[in-house]
Amino acid sequence: MPAQYDEIMNGASNGATNVMLQNGSTDHIVKVNNPYLQGQEDDFLYHFGISKNEAGGLKECFGDVKFVCTGGSPSRLKMYAELFHNDSGLPLSENLSRSDRFCMYKTGPILWINHGMGVPSMSIMLVETIKLLHYADAKDVCFVRIGTSGGIGVAPGTVIVSNGAINGLLEQKHIQFIKGNIVKRDAILDKTLCNDLYETASQLGIPVDRGLTLCADDFYEGQMRLDGAFCEYSSDDKFDFLRKLHSIGVRNFEMESTGFASMTHRAGVRGAIICVALLNRLNGDQVSIDKSCYHEYEMRPFRIISAYLRSLLTENING
Numbered sequence: 001m002p003a004q005y006d007e008i009m010n011g012a013s014n015g016a017t018n019v020m021l022q023n024g025s026t027d028h029i030v031k032v033n034n035p036y037l038q039g040q041e042d043d044f045l046y047h048f049g050i051s052k053n054e055a056g057g058l059k060e061c062f063g064d065v066k067f068v069c070t071g072g073s074p075s076r077l078k079m080y081a082e083l084f085h086n087d088s089g090l091p092l093s094e095n096l097s098r099s100d101r102f103c104m105y106k107t108g109p110i111l112w113i114n115h116g117m118g119v120p121s122m123s124i125m126l127v128e129t130i131k132l133l134h135y136a137d138a139k140d141v142c143f144v145r146i147g148t149s150g151g152i153g154v155a156p157g158t159v160i161v162s163n164g165a166i167n168g169l170l171e172q173k174h175i176q177f178i179k180g181n182i183v184k185r186d187a188i189l190d191k192t193l194c195n196d197l198y199e200t201a202s203q204l205g206i207p208v209d210r211g212l213t214l215c216a217d218d219f220y221e222g223q224m225r226l227d228g229a230f231c232e233y234s235s236d237d238k239f240d241f242l243r244k245l246h247s248i249g250v251r252n253f254e255m256e257s258t259g260f261a262s263m264t265h266r267a268g269v270r271g272a273i274i275c276v277a278l279l280n281r282l283n284g285d286q287v288s289i290d291k292s293c294y295h296e297y298e299m300r301p302f303r304i305i306s307a308y309l310r311s312l313l314t315e316n317i318n319g
């Protein structure tokens, strides 16, 4: 058994990692819907370098997982895992991913995994994490994307709790191309989890707002920036579009939300997205904030999820 898995399992026996984050839900498995998986002896989760028949057993290593916290950057997610380890006192694993595509850290029942930029990258991570947790027999798992975004009509530094995710056609759907066809899937987030995270942010005094999130396929033209390599629309077109988005309740742009909302929904797990706005797109396009301000902003979604998770841990320990 590789040392890191051994360590996780030994960690699990110290009591702390056995704390359950039940979060009020019933005994829900992480669902897959693929009859071909049943006939497969083994399954190699290529982008993590982890096998279904892993020595040490996925159930022993990951069966206790209750939360998956995710965001794009590997170094940011590593930092979050380390900070949560300090905040909570839960043991911190080594990087459990054996591939350089994604990192994966475990603090008791919480996984910290990066997803890269955009839905295509994130969907690979989600598919393999969903299969991992399904094979591990994990129950009642929540997924939370904690990230950054471009705000629309909100002050920089505001954390937006998404109350829906829309694609570039302004539909609450994730669009896939399968078998030469367009397939649209409902993009559905968990209302209770979103409300809980909103309340936690308010209690912490972190500037917070709720709104729809537009999932763009790119950072520049898809978000109507005027500073890309290509721009075949006018400044007026940009502001008309941003004002239209604001009027229908959209408060930020990012690049993963519809895929995240539809895939977590299909897996039968609860999903929420909280992203800090790095800028107000009504005031500009360049993300040119200084390093310390960027750090302060990227810490806000983490402070919310950390406080929320610690409140659940305390509830479960005390009652």
Ligand SMILES: O=P(O)(O)O[C@H]1O[C@H](CO)[C@@H](O)[C@H]1O
Pocket: 071, 072, 073, 116, 117, 118, 146, 147, 148, 149, 219, 254, 255, 256, 275
């Ligand atoms: O939330 P994070 O990972 O920062 O991701 C956001 O930032 C990236 C673009 O800079 C996109 O992937 C967008 O969704």
Ligand SMILES: O=c1cc[nH]c(=O)[nH]1
Pocket: 148, 149, 150, 151, 219, 223, 253, 254, 255, 278, 287
């Ligand atoms: O403007 C922004 C900032 C972060 N992420 C985005 O996708 N857009």
